[in-house]
């Protein structure tokens with residue numbers, strides 16, 4: 528496969544200031560890089576300031592764009608408000624938010640302590656609605672037509688065992704996306720979401736596909752398109768959803784997963800049937816049909 532290129536034309540996010548939570552690592556970092564390349568001012572925030580500062584330095588050198596790293600635990604409202612006021616001070620205003628911060632790990636649910644469930648739900652659900660609420664109030668007060676992109680998962684729809692706190696929290700984020708897309712549409716505020724399939728990042732792989740598991744299962748085999756996602760593919764979609772090109776779209780959840788979620792199709796197990804078997808099956812079904820066509824049983 529050829530390397531995936533940036534999709535939008537230069538300057539597509541010019542004059543926009545976008546906050547990316549969890550923007551120091553993984554997919555958040557890849558989105559931040561592309562937003563900078565498209566001319567946005569970017570604010571990245573998460574718990575680890577040293578990681579954010581290293582990312583900011585790297586991306587600034589690479590893109591020549593303006594990026595501000597700020598420490599913020601998305602479970603703390605005063606820290607979120609601090610990020611918003613520091614962003615306004617640095618760039619004049621805020622136009623976009625990516626709720627990308629997350630916590631997650633695989634575990635049998637009955638082995639989780641109450642705190643282990645809380646930690647994931649609080650980062651994902653509480654963090655997303657705290658940030659959304661704080662920015663929404665600012666946008667409504669200042670008549671700014673802001674845009675929010677929530678990073679969800681495909682199992683928000685289907686549910687999934689062994690990641691139950693994450694599934695509960697991400698499903699809540701989806702409900703918020705659709706509910707507020709309607710309620711805040713009169714203010715011109717848009718909310719959309721991406722449901723990514725597997726995109727290799729250290730954060731996700733260490734906690735969801737650890738070596739012990741990777742030795743036994745081939746994840747690529749579960750994916751109809753037989754590969755994991757490229758970060759630029761997700762960054763392209765994210766930039767589109769934050770740009771004015773998507774200004775007629777709100778309340779939408781776009782799945783980007785190589786077809787992985789379609790595995791649930793009831794007859795998809797037939798992918799292993801050979802051509803010879805298909806010929807025999809067709810013959811058998813036709814023979815069954817014959818008597819009924821001739822008026823028989």
Ligand SMILES: CCC/C=C/C(=O)SCCNC(=O)CCNC(=O)[C@H](O)C(C)(C)COP(=O)([O-])OP(=O)([O-])OC[C@H]1O[C@@H](n2cnc3c(N)ncnc32)[C@H](O)[C@@H]1OP(=O)([O-])[O-]
Nearest residue numbers: 629630631632634640642643646680724725730731734735
């Ligand atoms: C296709 C892929 C879909 C991907 C989706 C994603 O979201 S990928 C994104 C992936 N990226 C990330 O997740 C990035 C951020 N993630 C993190 O920082 C950590 O994974 C965190 C979420 C645990 C928070 O860390 P922290 O330092 O704030 O918390 P802490 O260490 O204090 O633990 C709190 C409680 O959890 C308990 N506990 C922990 N592990 C396990 C376990 N394996 N088993 C059982 N329990 C476990 C721990 O014992 C404690 O409970 P206790 O004993 O006190 O009752």
Ligand SMILES: NC(=O)C1=CN([C@@H]2O[C@H](COP(=O)(O)OP(=O)(O)OC[C@H]3O[C@@H](n4cnc5c(N)ncnc54)[C@H](OP(=O)(O)O)[C@@H]3O)[C@@H](O)[C@H]2O)C=CC1
Nearest residue numbers: 549552553554573574575600601628629725726728730731
């Ligand atoms: N990679 C994948 O295959 C998939 C990822 N996703 C979603 O994509 C997003 C990015 O995940 P990914 O890049 O893979 O993983 P990462 O672990 O790299 O990203 C998670 C980010 O969240 C930040 N974070 C965690 N806790 C907090 C907190 N309390 N306050 C603020 N920030 C916090 C972390 O920074 P810090 O530690 O500094 O706080 C980190 O930068 C997540 O929403 C994830 O659920 C969804 C489906 C698949």
